[in-house]
Amino acid sequence: MRFRHRILLFGLLAAVVTSLIGLALYGTLAGETQRHRVSERLDRESALLVRLLSADHGLWPGPVAPPEAHGPIQEAAHRFHDDLGVRVTLLDRDGRVVGDSELTDAEIAALESHAARPEIVAARAGGTGTDQRVSSTLRERMFYLARRIDRDRSPVGFVRLAVPVAEVERDIGRYTASLVAVTLAGLLVTTLLGFLAARRFSRPIEEMSRAAHAIAGGRRDVRVEYTRADELGDLGAALNRMTRTLGEQIDALSAEKRLRDTILDGMREGLLVVDPARRVLLGNRALRGILGDAAAGAVGRPLIELVRDTALLDAFDTALVRGEDRRETIRLSGAEGLPERVFEVGVTRLTDPAGAPLGAIGLFLDITRLSALEQVRRDFVADASHELRTPLTSIKAFVETLLAGGIDDASNNRHFLEIIRKHSDRMEALLDDLTDLSLIETGAAAIHPEEIALGALVGEVFETLRPRAEARRVRLVSEVDPGFVVLADRRRLEQILLNLVDNGVKFNKEAGSVTVRALSTGAPAAGVRIEVADTGAGIPRDAVGRIFNRFFRVDRARSREMGGTGLGLSIVKHLAQLHGGGVSVESEPGKGSVFRIDLPDRDGAAAV
Secondary structure, three states: OOHHHHHHHHHHHHHHHHHHHHHHHHHHHHHHHHHHHHHHHHHHHHHHHHHHHHHOOOOOOOOOOOHHHHHHHHHHHHHHHHHHOOEEEEEEOOOOEEEEOOOOHHHHHOOOOOOOOHHHHHHHHHOEEEEEEEOOOOOOEEEEEEEEEEEOOEEEEEEEEEEEHHHHHHHHHHHHHHHHHHHHHHHHHHHHHHHHHHHHHHHHHHHHHHHHHHHHOOOOOOOOOOOOOOHHHHHHHHHHHHHHHHHHHHHHHHHHHHHHHHHHHHOOOEEEEEOOOOEEEEEOHHHHHHHHHHHOOOOOOEHHHHOOOHHHHHHHHHHHHHOOOEEEEEEEOOOOOOOOEEEEEEEEEEEOOOOOEEEEEEEEEEOHHHHHHHHHHHHHHHHHHHHHHHHHHHHHHHHHHHHOOHHHOOOOHHHHHHHHHHHHHHHHHHHHHHHHHHHHHOOOOOOOOEEEEHHHHHHHHHHHHHHHHHHOOOEEEEOOOOOOEEEEOHHHHHHHHHHHHHHHHHOOOOOOEEEEEEEEEEEOOEEEEEEEEEOOOOOOHHHHHHOOOOOOOOOHHHHHHOOOOOOHHHHHHHHHHHOOOEEEEEEEOOOEEEEEEEEOOHHHHHOO
16 A cells, blocks of 8 residues: 555544544534523423413412313413423322313323322422423323422422423434534545645655665666755655765675676686585685586585585585684596596685684685696606616626626626626716706706708718617618708707607617608698608507606616617607697507607797
8 A cells, every 4th residue: 555545544544533533422412412402491481481370370370270270271281382382281289280282171181190200209399300201191202391380488380391302302413414414524625635635745755765666676876856844855865865875885895896706706726615504605717617517506505515525525514613724635527528636625714703603715726737746756756766776776786796806707897897887878878868858848958949951960860870770770761852951959959860760770670760751841830840750669559648758668678678768758759849849659569650740930940
């Protein structure tokens, strides 16, 4: 129900209740007033008749009227009735009716004595008496007033006047009906005036209500027009001030929220906030990248629906229940086709300024690369230790043999020293390769590109490795055009070719071949391709992806026998990347392998 209707309804109810109470009071007072007026009228008229009758000795000769006087008395009763308009009854001293304006002589003669009637008894005792009852002769409710007639201070008769009660009530009804009509007219006028007043007073409130709804709906351009210098005007001004203040606070909160969201979404670390009931309150973009589809629509969901890692759940429980910070390392499976990721999660309890718990916050730090590097470090230490242990053990064994007297054995001491020198050379080559690899990986190794005649460089590499190739009866074949020029660091490119050709010789079969080719691909990012192909045993398919890892060997025993360090191909890969290119291999077991070095063209190489 609208406000104006409530005001109008309240006003109407108040007016109706007031009118009803007024009508009820008026009815009571009007009845009493009308009866009092009738009583006073009858009293005055009866007093007048008593004076007339007392003064007329002929009409009322004495205490008991003789029968011959009844006729004049009856006529006097009718005459009084005509003059006063009321029923007139005249009684002698003993209460017998001697005249009645409503009865005939015969009816009067048949009447019993009225000496016991209440109004006669009261008039005999006090001069006047009243009563209200149903007349036994007229069968109608009547109001009676009787007055005693005295002569020489002694009663000689009574005058009784009577008025029908219905006549009195009709008068009261006419007055009440008039009042009701006036009251209804007043209610109609009050209703109209109340409606106009309610509309006038409620319109500003309704406008303020619409403005408040618009403000609650997000509109901030709403203003209340107020020109009144009263409470409604003050309310309108306060509403405008509230709108302005609310808008400023919303702007501040929106700016703060945007800043917070920008910071959270800009974080590389995943952020997860839960309430004390372990329901998700907040998660940033990085968290969605970490947890994938499980984090979509995570707000409001239980934590256990988001993550199932028991260590992580225990960390949040510890922070929420005991208030202790926890740090856990967890592994999460990546999306389809992606590797497993490792995270260090720090969980801390959140409290308000009063110390009451608000929840817990978890920070997901991606340590996949650090974990991988740590694993690489461990593997490197293990592999380097393993690679160094064999020559050191051999050197130590032969030194102890020589110290134990073998140095005096002319037939073996020289052989022992040759073995020691061989293992020392192997350790030296291993340390050199480790040094080169460390310099390349840390970026300390710089390249100095220059134009190189590739055919001449391949010839120099072949001359260096020809004795070893001839010893294994492996042919070295160069298919490089003598005029083919590449832009690269000469020493590093020579190192690449030495490693690849040397591996092709060492792991080839007798009467095999190692062929070097070069071609221009025309691709901007890899304009020059150098291929080193051999006819060796090839590489198993499951080992192709790991062939460029440090210390990886397809055949460890044969590699050590050939003097390999297990670092050559790793060095080749990093040197090719240092030039801005790459390396790949294609191999078929039993038929040989083809190693391809892709280098940028002259423009690309010049930019390296």
